[in-house]
Amino acid sequence: HCLECELSSFPPPSSEATSISLVVRPHLNPVPTCFLGDSGKVTTVVATPGQGPDRPQEVSYTDIKVIGNGSFGVVYQARLIDSQEMVAIKKVLQDKRFKNRELQIMRKLDHCNIVRLRYFFYSSGEKKDEVYLNLVLDFVPETVYRVARHFNKAKSIIPIIYVKVYMYQLFRSLAYIHSQGVCHRDIKPQNLLVDPETAILKLCDFGSAKQLVRGEPNVSYICSRYYRAPELIFGATDYTANIDIWSAGCVLAELLLGQPIFPGDSGVDQLVEIIKVLGTPTREQIREMNPNYTEFKFPQIKAHPWTKVFKPRTPPEAIALCSRLLEYTPASRFSPLEACSHAFFDELRQPNTRLPSGRDLPMLFNFSTTELSIQPQLNSTLIPPHARSHTAASAHGEKNLF
Incomplete structure (x- = not known):
């Protein structure tokens, strides 16, 4: 059996049904004329707030322009009339038979x-009976993908302080969504929005996200190439939120390397790249990823030392963190908060650390009680002494959180 032939006959993808529900016919706003490109026009729609009770209200916006297209639909940028704030409006065709998972x-x-x-x-929509769902979201001007590309084009590497600030905030967002039972399933630099002034990062695009339930199968054909965990490449359908941790490890490695760590146009190519770094998975590791492949004969390759994977001046803590994220066995990967607690991020916990511009770091320790209850044993590391008066714990006068 060769790797190529065996892997080309992956288990057939299972399908994920979202429960069919009778969708109560929502208020249908007429097609806003200015979506056709008339940016000076004001559009008013009846919209429901994203959080809180279902109390539809009129929302007006202007200065509309298209900022993105995808298989899902279109993303516009607009300005809210009330607050003058910029927003992104993601417009997707709504299948009337299903609730929209995103x-x-x-x-x-x-x-x-x-x-x-x-x-x-x-x-x-344009056609009779077409209904579009419009999500009005925070507008954030840049992405980690574009920031990294900017440094690459300038033949330089992204300053390590940004790698720390961005990755820390990504892990914090993952700790939160995973605590809510949600797996993002498409972590990649393009889905990490950043404000270049403040260095605040926001995770976006929950179009592939899913509430994972133990024992319920999930499709394996999610997550973008280069960032797919090996269990997904092996066609596993019983994976966990640890697939997001693998993807985050790929993002960290890419920021350190200046290019994707596991490139490849097919699952086989990606697996070959992974094996070149991690070595051939053991039988036990294969069983943890997908038990159907334990009998499969892989080319026996020794692991490449992590220090040799990266450039000579890469901080050892960064390499150490990478090695704990990019593990074959899903359960052996760091949890998001274990990643946040790692020594690589210690500089962020120093009281005098600033951004290269001289600005303060973004808020990194404003943990909610929800976050502080995920792995309480880590709280004393996560919250440096100088920040303890600002956390939810002290705000609510709660004991035993550190």
Whole structure:
């Protein structure tokens, strides 16, 4: 059996049904004329706030322009008339037979490192009976992908302080969504929004996200190439939120290397790249990823030392963290808060650390009681002494949180 032939006959993808529900016919806003490009026009729609009770209200916006297209639909940028704030409006065709999973998930998330759903509304499409769901989200100007590309084009590497600030906030967002039972399933630099001034990072695009339930199968054909965990490449359908940790490890490695760590156009190519670094997985590791492949003969390759994977001047703590994220065995990977507690991020916990511009670091220790109850044994590491008066724990006068 060769690797190519065996892997080309992966288990057939299972399908994920979201429960069919009778969707109560929502208020349908007419097609906003200015979506056709008339940016000076004011559009008013009846929209429901993303959080809180279902109390539809009128929302007006202007200065509309298209900022993104994808298989899902279109993303516009607009300015809210009331607050003058910029927002992003993600417009997706709504399948009337199903509840929109992205909407259900976004409505229950509330975290400073996750793009916030401000409102949502429905609009009619060009064709009869077409209904579009419009998600009105925080607008954040840049992505980690574009920031990294900017440094690459300038033949330089992203300053390590940014790698720390961005990755820490990504892990914080993952700790929160995983505590809510949600797996993002598409962590990649393009889905990490950043404000270049403040260095605040917000995780976006929950279009592939899912509430994972133990014992219920999930499709393996999610997550973008280069960032797919090996268990997904092996066609596992019983995976856990640890697939997001693998993807985050790939993002960290990419920021350190200046290029993707496991490139490859097919699952086989990616697996070959992974094996070149981690070595051939043991029988036990294969069993942990997908038991159907334990009998399979892999080319026997020794692991490449992590220090040799990266450039000579890469901080050892960064390499050590990478090695604890990019593990074959899903359960052996660090949890998001274990990652946040890692020595690589110690500089962020020093009281005098600043951004290169001289600005303060973004808020990194404003943990909610929800966050502090995930792995309480880590709280004394996560919250440096100088920040202890600012956390939710002291705000609520709660004991035993550190």
